[in-house]
Amino acid sequence: MNIVLLDKVSDSDLEGSTFITGFQGFGMVGYLTSRHLVMELKLKRIGFVRTRYYPETTIYTRESGIVYPFELYYGVVEGRKILVLLNNGTPSVRDRTDYAEFIARWVKEKKISNAILVGGLDPSLKESEEEKYRWVPIGGYTGKLNAAILENRHVIGPLALMMIFMDAYKVPGVAVFAYTELYRPDPRASAVAVEVIGELLGLKIDTTRLLEEAKIIESIEAEREKMMKNVEVESSEKGHPIYL
Template sequence: MAKVKFVPTEAAKESYEGAYLVTGFMGFGFVGALSTEYLVEKLDMVKVGFFITKYTPDQVSYSEKYSLELPFELYYHEKSNLLVLLNRWIPHEVEKFRYAQFVVKWAKKNGVKAIYGLGGLDSSFKEEPSETLRWVKTSYYNGPLPQAKPMVGGLKVIGPLAHLLIASEIEKFPMLALLPYCESASRQDPRASAIGITELAKLIKLEVDVSDLFAKAENMEKEMEKLKKILEMSVSKKDSYYI
């Protein structure tokens, strides 16, 4: 078996000339995974294939709409000529870069115009309270850029998204990563995902409604506030026993 390969579905096209490829991973704030999953569902995308690696993660999920869901699946939206690589898991440690390089080479071979990555950035690195995101690109990306500053000097992109940037630079391929600020590394941040998708939509002229993500963020914030008050009351009652 090849170390990494692409397996098309019956809905696959022979070429994706001029398409944009969007992807992300389960990183900071789960922005990449949440954003790509949202795009697939909101745009009602069609599954056109999946990537298989030598050490494919031993996990699958199931949905009535898409049936069996594999770790690394590729979806396509014909109207917008958009591809979304949905990474439901992170590649095995020994093949992270091999996976990234294969994806970039596949994109080049199939006429993809550019890769856009989505990830999260710790909000503690904000220089101004009004900032919403930063970005980083390869030397070969000459497309439109967000009206935001690039990545703060000295900070590093880490994980699978970094491997994708490295592979794109080596293969002389255009890639731009959008990194909206997140409040937490270990908790989903739908607001950051909404911000990332909104910026992406501006750059590639994509029509997508992100109101569901903002609503989810507001509900999560309300629940967190309730939990905070409950904990404060609990501590207050406990202290009263010692008056």
């Protein structure tokens, strides 16, 4: 497992950066947040992570050309160095532990100052409608966020491994968990995460694009529910059940 650089970036460039990443878990919040930061902050792709069991898939886009499963983006925004690991795919089960440890060790070796990890959270945990997210301190982080800490709750998947190894290698930072729709992409939850990251970085990051995507998805969902209700009514009127 190694980092393949596509552009010349020195260790001194990376030193002091804020590292940000997430995965395609609940609501795809971690992935959508990372992708939005890359696009909105106009970060430059500098390389990718080459794993042992590399996903055999790619896609071409006009903006990026050939897309790699695990891409590294870097830029300096208003004096803040930002390094984003964009997980366009999910590491193989056989790779996940090594992947998380490799990234955490690399981040530590490059003297990156802190990490922000992003994921989605089950909305049933909400204690009030005003509550938008929870968080977990990692690696000796001593700051405070304006939300309750996620305590005594299991975190699962690749993000859990990343939290474990960032903490083990003493990379200070936070894991931010935005309340999300569990079984569909939720750009609105990602907008919450982006706002939190903006506050941590001292940057104003526009979330308009995410909110527009959320409206499209919500409109499609509403239309689908309307259609299903109509089908159910028609089925009951004809006197036979519908099976889905």
